[in-house]
Amino acid sequence: MQNYISKYMEIIAKNGIRNTKQKEYILLELISSSTHLTAEQIHQRVKERKIGLATIYRNLKLFESLGIVKEIPSGGTSYYELKLFARKPLHIHFKCLKCNCMTDMDDSEITMEYVRLNQKVEKKLGAEVMDADITLLGICSACKAKFK
């Protein structure tokens, strides 16, 4: 965990960008969260440490330009997930229609199927496909239990 942070900080330093505690706090929230977070959700979790929402947006955008973070737009807002050092370089997102939480679909068979799909598309269009946003919409297990 602390290990990850130092790797991210190294990348940041290597690009001539200053390491600040604000950047560290944001990255820590993304590392420790089991779900993907919106800028507002990150703000809720760090605002007691007097960090402005604008700083969070600025750094998320910065992290994205460095390839550290990926933005996932969904339903009027964006969720952010770590891209570098993530176990799953390409994967499928699952968004709950009840609680709006955004998580990864963790299933090797499904990811395999997705990789096949991506290969087909890349073969078909050449190098033109740069990225993919795949989000499945439904009810998460926590909400399923809650509303039963």
Added chain:
Amino acid sequence: MQNYISKYMEIIAKNGIRNTKQKEYILLELISSSTHLTAEQIHQRVKERKIGLATIYRNLKLFESLGIVKEIPSGGTSYYELKLFARKPLHIHFKCLKCNCMTDMDDSEITMEYVRLNQKVEKKLGAEVMDADITLLGICSACKAKFK
């Protein structure tokens, strides 16, 4: 084409909602367009007939609740596509990073692969998966030619 409009109007009437020329114009634009449209793009195409932007948003939301239209959020705005009577009930979107146009990926092999993916997920999670947003990002053929 006129055939489609009457089918949509029938659904609208069946739900106790009034058929207006504003609703018809919006649906006609969605039917005749080769790409998926934003609310603003629809407004550009019908505003000479004195239709307010708010009416377009209101009706798109209404159409969505009736299952006629699907919203595809991408990059700060939303695109809308017809869902009912569409040739492709489940398909993949392609968004061009140069011109921001949003189209359907029209390839039976790829769609097949997607259906397989969906089946795997549904089998895994049961009936919890209600919908999927799949958008591939890249450069469309028109832009590819233009910038070469």
Added chain:
DNA sequence: CTACCTGCAAAACGTTTGCAAGACG
């Protein structure tokens, strides 16, 4: 007729930007 629908303008929402003060290296 009456309830629903519309246009307009104002408000709300998420995100970005300008600027002076602060902190990293």
Added chain:
DNA sequence: CGTCTTGCAAACGTTTTGCAGGTAG
């Protein structure tokens, strides 16, 4: 120290809402 980064507030673009007038059934 110089310059990059921050917090705050204002600005921005998209979407929603309140309200008075208009229109479908």
